[in-house]
Amino acid sequence: MDFIANQLAVIGAKFGQWWGTMSSLDRIWLGIGMFGQLMFTGRWFVQWIATERARRSIVPATFWYFSFVGGLLVLAYGFYRADPVIIIGQFGVFIYARNIYFLLRSKTETTSDQASNPPKIAAE
Numbered sequence: 280m281d282f283i284a285n286q287l288a289v290i291g292a293k294f295g296q297w298w299g300t301m302s303s304l305d306r307i308w309l310g311i312g313m314f315g316q317l318m319f320t321g322r323w324f325v326q327w328i329a330t331e332r333a334r335r336s337i338v339p340a341t342f343w344y345f346s347f348v349g350g351l352l353v354l355a356y357g358f359y360r361a362d363p364v365i366i367i368g369q370f371g372v373f374i375y376a377r378n379i380y381f382l383l384r385s386k387t388e389t390t391s392d393q394a395s396n397p398p399k400i401a402a403e
Contacts, residue, residue, distance in 0.1 A: 308359045311355060315354075315356060318345050319346065322345035325341045347375040350371055
């Protein structure tokens, strides 16, 4: 038990030291990066719940929105940190944007088709 307590104390001291060296701007960007990562992780829960409800593999539109917003925020954090690993890792943002484009285009086409082809009412 003493070993665990000592290790937690060491980790806590290192964290406090690290936190103390951060500027306010660094803390803001850390918050942006963490929120982006939470959005990015949250998309898997969205997909998992949709799949469980449908009892088949589903990728809901919300998955792509979470992916895009989370990816953009993590990308911005990567640029702030000047971290090429994070920046390159967010290449998927383009794919997420493309999927959102297809979703929006599909909605527009469906709305357009419905407006130009109203349902016919059967004569009584």
